[in-house]
Amino acid sequence: MSNVKVVETRKLTKIFLDFWGRKKKTALRALDIHVDEGEIFGLLGPNGSGKTTTIKLLLGLLYPSEGEAFVLGKPTTDVKKNEYIGYLPEESYLYRFLNAEETLDFYGRLFDIEPRVRRKRAAELIERVGLERDKKRQLREYSKGMRQRIGLAQALINNPKLVILDEPTSGLDPLGAYWMKDLIRSLRNEGKTVIMCSHRLEDVQDICDRIAILHEGDLQAYGKVSTLLQDADRLELRASNIRLSDALKRDLEAVVKAHGGTLDAFGHPTTTLEDYFLKVVAESKARPGRRFLADDTAVQSR
């Protein structure tokens, strides 16, 4: 991560008005944040908190009522900034009468990319998102996950510096979500800046470097994930190659007490459901034909 500000908002405010120009709703109030180059930045908040409004303001889909925002040093109303931005909306708003190749070609043309470069990049991206076999099918025949994949491919067709993802894992199965998170991390490794907003807190926790939490249009929390989630009053200890025993418990209690603390919990850690699910699917793929028997915990081959 560098200190170059890819996105900066200053007192960014959005007020929606009714037909008569009267105030209907303040969707975002005086937002002051910045996103540094090469980081994954998460926007969090419940429905109606202003996450998507912020993204739409950054993209120029909405115009600020007050304040200003800059993307890559340019005002958000400047169309030129879009040359360096890739955007994946929550729903994949692609033209369903086009196939994957045509879709990438169309969006590539909007970036004024030369035909030869366009074709090369489209082929690479189709391979990267795993849609080679389905590239000639119209998108109306695609599943939600496939549409999200081609949506991501179109967001990367211009090799952007900034990638904005609105609910990138929404509607995806755990495998798809895992794939998406992996890809987002790889974008960071390529030096790209990523802004994402999501309801799936575990995804954000997994991959974001910094986050901003919004509620009813106001910024409530803002900073590094590791710093924000740190509980300074508690201590965690992890050890390997050791079994639970009363003796161990007694010893640990004594050590903690000697340092003025209290032992709250003691036991084997559990893995996350996502990790367990991925493990099961991986095993199933490795050994086809296996199945779980309900009357026994064992797994048996057919």
Next chain:
Amino acid sequence: MNSMNLNLPWAALSLERDPLELFQVLSVGSTLFYLLTVGGLASLCAFLWFLAGGFRKVFALKGFARIAVLLLLALSIPIFLLDIASIVALFRPLFLPADAVISANAPLVPRPGWADFPLALSGLAAILLVSAPFVANLPRLSLRRILAIANLSFKEAIRKRVLYAFTGLLLIVLFGSWFIPSKPTDELRTYVSVVFYAMTVVLILVGALLAASGLPADIRTQSLFLIVTKPVERVEILLGRLIGTMALMTLVLVVLTSAGLMYIIRGVSPDAAEESLKARLPLFGFLEFKNTSSAAKGDNVGREWEYRGYISGPTQSATGIVSPEASWVYPTVPSVLAIRDKVQAEFTFDIYRTTKGFENRGVGIGLVITTRNHDAEAMRRAREKDPSLSPEQIASDHGYFQPAGSVTFFDYATGSVDIPGALFANALKGDPKLPALTVRVTCKESTQYVGMARYDFYFRQDDARAGAQPVRFAVNFFLASFALWLRLLLVISVTLVLSTELSTVISLLMGMVLMMLAHVQEFVRELVEGKSAGGGPLENIKRLIDNSVAAKPLEDTAFNTLIQQSDKVVREVLGALARFLPEVDRLSYYPEYVGNGFAIGGADLACNAILTIFYILPWLLLGFYLLRWREVAGPT
């Protein structure tokens, strides 16, 4: 020698408005009218924007840009003030006595006065002011992006199976012949009407629907989000959609025109083809009447359609027998006619009978054609000297021609007379300030009237004996199709611009209403000029409720006066709005040329193309601003 040939089919052009000439469209008057109308609208928009907060943006500009904008704004003040005065004047009738003459009687396109020049300059400044952002945007436009969006619109229409709508036209091909008369004289005209009517309805409706639905659907499904978040100028979306929709409709139009042409050429009987499959090149003169109640309109026989003026047969007056006369004056004639042996003159007149006459007998007319070199006395002396002088010799030496025998014509038939080419050779000589040729027509029967309009008499510049001319007919057919293309361009542009802000249904409805109003422009004009029967719209509503006849004047009550005064306001407002209607009725008349076998004038068509393009330009500018200001993700 009887040079009459009455076997021609009825072929007549009923042009209520003269075809356009380039010098008219590009004249100072037209330019001033355009600058005043469009500039007036532009200044109104510019000042409203300025007062609604645009002044902050103007003062935020730096250097030359700020000076230029302020200068153009200052120059636009006169036309803006005129706008305000005109808007206030619309409500003037409310404060005038009921019988006061109001400006609704003034022509819609007034003659330019000297005061119009500075105002037009002011209008030009306003146009430059509002088009400056668009012009500044032009270097950023990319043809690749525009064509990408055009290609998308094209594919969208094809893959959404819009073209299925055109299969309805197959019904015409399959069953059209049931309604086509077998009479050769009407066959081609009906074929052409059916084909063009069907093509027009389907193409305009489908074109308007495509234009009205594209952008709103993209906004509704949020597909537009992905386009505007790319480096795409908003106007590129508009132009791309326009080009894509027009490309598709052009393709469909070319296919349908070719199919329609084949259908007609293969479908018409050989007799009808021989008679009608042609594209006459007519030479029209200017009509004036003599010894009638009006030199411009002749006598009025009470026909509701006032297209033709009438002349009666010889009448007895205090000064003796007077013979009313219609004369066509030709200022010049083309030299190509002079080298021909014969030139055919054709005419289609209307009979207004005051007595029944005889069954299957037409009305006799007198026809005399003279050139500017004609000297009646010299011709009389020459004839006395040599009574055997042939009509060709008389035409050549004395610039005079009168058909031998009587000339009789029938209703709904085109008569023809062969004129010696020598007459035109004579007409080319002499003082160019005098009209080259004059055709005089009189009615021989004292109890009948003959009705004539300017386009009822013409000389054939093409070869009248050529028979069927499928190639010339095909070219003419495609020219009429080009006129339909211009109408499509008009409808699609207007509807597309409306759809940048409005929903599909509303854009479609507004676009169609605009086109319908443009089609009934003549009626709107009558309404504005107060000539419509039963008064204005409000008065007519009252008459409907009261069940009173249109001819009966309203009673002199306060309520009726209020209605009549309000109608005047409605008429003023309509008159102001009528200035913004497109010239659709001119474009819709071209199939009549084809059906009646007349060549479409290239200059006329070019003028209409120019008018269409200049009409569309302000609409596109409006679309540029609407899309630019629109928050595509905002509440709809």
